[in-house]
Each structure stands twice: as structure tokens, then as C-alpha cells.
Amino acid sequence: MKPFCVALTGGIGVGKSTTAKMFEVKGAQVVNVDQVGHSILGAGRKEYRQIVDLFGETVLNPEKDIDRSALGRIVFESPNKLIELEEITHPAINRELRKVMIQTMAKIVILDMAILVEKPLAQLSGVPLYRKVIVVKCSTDIRIQRLLARGMTREEIMSRIESQASDEERDNVADLKIDNSSSLNNLQQSVDRAWEAVVSWAEQVI
Secondary structure, three states: OOOEEEEEEOOOOOOHHHHHHHHHHHOOEEEEHHHHHHHOOOOOOHHHHHHHHHHOHHHEOOOOOEOHHHHHHHHHHOHHHHHHHHHHHHHHHHHHHHHHHHHOOOOEEEEEOOOOOOOOOOEEOOEEOOOEEEEEEOOHHHHHHHHHHOOOOHHHHHHHHHHOOOHHHHHHHOOEEEEOOOOHHHHHHHHHHHHHHHHHHHHHHO
16 A cells, blocks of 8 residues: 655755654654665665766775765856756655655655655656645744754855745645644644644545
């Protein structure tokens, strides 16, 4: 039986990972798409060799693992290099996500993914693996406060926010929105309501 898959997305600092953990407690299998992306960079994978061939050994740390910070700096400064990197990584990520969907025994899978509007992730042949989209939101001021507390500079924060999809772009693809502008208790209540909707969606399909 195929699982019912929902994409959970939102901009940096909205509390998407916290929200994902609450869905996991509810019984969903949560797949962190960023972590899947990290896993394909491991030595021994063809993507590792392709990236080293493309960028050179300057992207390797002393242990010969890919230094994601070094790689990130390169692609941040060169949009063309970012495109080349994504041509290697995105198909691999999509294949790994497809494996998860085939192998899982869970009835509901939540894809925790920062990038949804911006790039064709969690798709195969242009068809999304997910059936619904939940967007986590909060005000920009609160996002900035949270990210400053993590040790980011205001300049870094604004650069990251501006590089991501806008709230309006996410709203346009949202089937359901969760506001995380206040307390954890309020977020939990919102997740409780959202979970009821997800279960209802799944029951209509399964």
C-alpha cells in the first residue's frame, strides 16, 4: 500500500523542523530532505566523484569528505555552479525519496523540505511524490529574532531569506498553513488540527 505523502515547507526560521517533530509524534514518518541530500555526498557514491571532478579537491576536508560549507560558499557566489551542482544532486535526492516511498510501512509520510517552490525536488518525471503541501509561517521579525539567537548575523539572515521563495509564492501552493508566530503550545494545537486534516486526506485516497 502506497503511503500518503505530504510536503512540509517554510522559510528559514519559521520552525519547520519543530513542526515536523510534532507530526512524527502523531505517527507520521518524517523524512528530512536536507539529510537525504547530505547522504548522497558520501565517499563511494558516484555523486561524490562527480562533485569532486567538477569542483576540485578544494571542496574536501582533511578526511576527504565533502566540506558542505566550502561547497556552499562556491555555489553561493556562482549561480552557474549552483545549477551544475543541482544537476548532480537533485536527481539523486529524488531517487532516494522514491526508495523511501516504496520501502516504508508508514501510512503517512511527511517530507520536511525547505526547497519546494524554488526547485523540482521530491518529483519524478515532473510528478510530485507528495499529494498535499503544508506551509509553516511566521512573521519576518520573529524569524530574524530566532536566527539571531542561533548565532547568525543580520546580513546572513536577510541574504538567506531573500534567496528563498517569498511568502506569497509558498501561499500559492499551500493546501494548509500553520502559523508559528507564538508559543509552542499554540503550535501544538495547530499541528493537532493539521494532523486531523492529513488523516482525512489520506482516508479519502487509501
